[in-house]
Amino acid sequence: MISKYRHLFGPVPSRRFGRSLGVDLTPFKTCSFDCIFCQLGRTTRKTLDRAPYIPACQVIEELDDWINTNESADYITLAGSGEPTLNSEFGRVIDYVRKVSTVPVALLTNASLFFDRAVRAQAAKADVVKMSLSAPDQFSMAHINRPHRDIDFKQLVKGQCLFRKEFKGQLWMEVFLVWGTNTTPKDVSRIAELVQAVAPDKVQLNTAVRPPCEEYAYPVPEDQMNALARLFGSAAEVIAEYSGDTSAKIKANESDILDMLRRRPCTLDQICRVFNLHKNEAAKYVGKLLRAGDIRPHEESREGYYVAAST
């Protein structure tokens, strides 16, 4: 059985948002960046053009259905198969959720369009905005984020600062560190300066614990991450692997697990935690999916991740 939704997925395990209902606002994989650490794979449409790639009315129809099923999630998260702010109608989706649901809306963005006042105004409708900054300068950004050629680093940072001034909700900043790439004390100190100038409510340091797009995007060892986090001051935290919760409300079958693995690679432990399954039960479903050829082990995985065979 295949999920009845085309633009909603999950709830999926999230290290930041607990059980997060994902909303996909772009076709795979449409982004202004092509980060070497991206867990979705390489960007196939690198663009700065904003368009209703997935019309808001289609997303709203599915959200309406999901809300009427009385399912629950800790967050409704605009993310998915690329950069959600490229969808020119993402503000309409947030407006709709705010009107019909009390579930908070989170927006995950690389902030590359925040130089545009109209994008900032739509983003400011969310409850939580998590934006990223993982480079100290244009040169490093070119290497780590491989952005669209028209993205200017200084303009991006300025857009982030302007958004902080305008946004009244929770602003989190994620810094993604890749071992040996942006981890010299000089680089990390400069990123920390830029982050502190924005003054977000939280700073989260992340690294490639999930299989990255490029094999050479190595994770930073935990002790090094903790040492580097100190450069960001007391607001910074190293994001631990998703710890899950004990909600019994998430029930799983093979189709739920397959749907999640279509969106992101997960380990058996992660599957157990998000669906509140005993390991034996999760292993039974994973075994069936493997035998049916619906999923496969992720080749680049260092920690036993599975992905959908079609990804």
Ligand code: SF4
């Ligand atoms: S900005 Fe996000 S979606 Fe886009 S390439 Fe980077 S990690 Fe992937």
